[in-house]
Amino acid sequence: MTHCITCSAPVNIAVIKYWGKSDEALLLPANSSVSVTLHQDQLQAQTTVAASHHFEKDRIWLNGQEQCINNPRIQNVIREIKRRARKQKTDSRDIAAERLNWKIHICSKNNFPTAAGLASSAAGYACLVYALKCLYKLEGDVSAIARCGSGSACRSVHGGFVVWDKGQRLDGSDSMARQIQPHTHWPDLRVLILVVNEQKKHTGSTEGMQVTMATSQLLKERIRSVPDKIEQITQAIHDRDFKTFAEITMKDSNQMHACCLDTYPPISYLTDVSRRIIHLVHCFNKHRQETTVAYTFDAGPNACLFLLKKDVKKFLHLVKRFFPPKTEEQDFIRGNTKQLMENLSND
Numbered sequence: 001m002t003h004c005i006t007c008s009a010p011v012n013i014a015v016i017k018y019w020g021k022s023d024e025a026l027l028l029p030a031n032s033s034v035s036v037t038l039h040q041d042q043l044q045a046q047t048t049v050a051a052s053h054h055f056e057k058d059r060i061w062l063n064g065q066e067q068c069i070n071n072p073r074i075q076n077v078i079r080e081i082k083r084r085a086r087k088q089k090t091d092s093r094d095i096a097a098e099r100l101n102w103k104i105h106i107c108s109k110n111n112f113p114t115a116a117g118l119a120s121s122a123a124g125y126a127c128l129v130y131a132l133k134c135l136y137k138l139e140g141d142v143s144a145i146a147r148c149g150s151g152s153a154c155r156s157v158h159g160g161f162v163v164w165d166k167g168q169r170l171d172g173s174d175s176m177a178r179q180i181q182p183h184t185h186w187p188d189l190r191v192l193i194l195v196v197n198e199q200k201k202h203t204g205s206t207e208g209m210q211v212t213m214a215t216s217q218l219l220k221e222r223i224r225s226v227p228d229k230i231e232q233i234t235q236a237i238h239d240r241d242f243k244t245f246a247e248i249t250m251k252d253s254n255q256m257h258a259c260c261l262d263t264y265p266p267i268s269y270l271t272d273v274s275r276r277i278i279h280l281v282h283c284f285n286k287h288r289q290e291t292t293v294a295y296t297f298d299a300g301p302n303a304c305l306f307l308l309k310k311d312v313k314k315f316l317h318l319v320k321r322f323f324p325p326k327t328e329e330q331d332f333i334r335g336n337t338k339q340l341m342e343n344l345s346n347d
């Protein structure tokens with residue numbers, strides 16, 4: 001007998017970033033964070049888990065390639081899910097209990113570049129944890145288990161606008177994500193993802209935040225400032241106040257990347273193209289005399305832009321003009337602010 005479950009989980013975009021851990025083993029964050037989970041049919045991971053008494057060993061495939069199942073984070077997730085499921089089964093004598101002793105096969109794929117700073121591990125681990133939860137008929141919140149796979153994954157367990165509370169307990173049991181507003185709360189909000197580079201990032205988030213934590217003075221100041229920012233952005237989300245939401249989002253992204261540069265040796269995730277996107281957004285906002293577009297960058301050069309539905313067409317038109325593929329892009333790289341402002345005025 002084989003039991004099989006397929007789930008999908010979307011990427012989440014952090015607007016108040018998680019950067020730095022207070023406990024490396026438990027993946028406890030140095031600060032709480034806030035994110036927006038994309039819709040299910042957009043950037044997503046899809047995972048099938050199968051349990052069978054015919055399987056001889058646990059196995060995992062990612063985007064068609066077999067990976068080592070002994071990866072400690074994958075093992076932590078499987079162990080924790082099974083521990084919770086066994087505890088629950090002892091209480092309820094559920095028939096799904098027999099599956100807990102069978103070997104499992106996991107097959108996961110992303111519909112977007114993996115490890116290019118587009119939160120692929122967040123969607124991947126959230127999806128794996130949710131699929132295992134369904135396989136073993138586990139009840140309750142599993143965001144703390146997803147956190148054991150990749151910190152930011154705990155936020156992808158929920159839809160809409162999500163806060164990951166860093167928690168107070170040393171065992172991490174209260175370090176979990178919760179939804180603050182459903183995705184229906186702000187129907188006009190849109191996200192554009194500009195893929196600058198699909199390559200795997202040079203310094204992974206885990207390693208990058210470790211070195212920042214160890215060497216950056218600026219990070220200490222950032223950690224102190226996060227609670228106020230979370231309060232303000234939560235209120236802005238609640239009020240659908242785009243200007244405040246956008247400005248806090250951009251400043252937080254800039255601050256995280258400033259901490260990366262303050263790291264020793266420095267880490268720079270942004271490329272010239274990323275910086276030109278930042279420049280385009282500020283020029284556009286200046287020209288419109290209001291904040292209508294916001295950028296944020298994770299541990300990579302790709303830009304996530306927030307804007308309202310009414311501004312998408314106009315801004316996309318500009319993006320296509322200033323970031324055309326190949327040779328014309330070279331011309332833009334030689335361009336300057338004056339030309340940019342002139343072009344904006346002509347629109």
Ligand code: DP6
Binds near residue numbers: 150152205206298
């Ligand atoms: C820049 O969750 O990938 O995307 O917990 O070590 O797996 P680990 O790190 P990860 O870090 C994400 C960092 C970020 C910001 C964020 O998503 O909050």
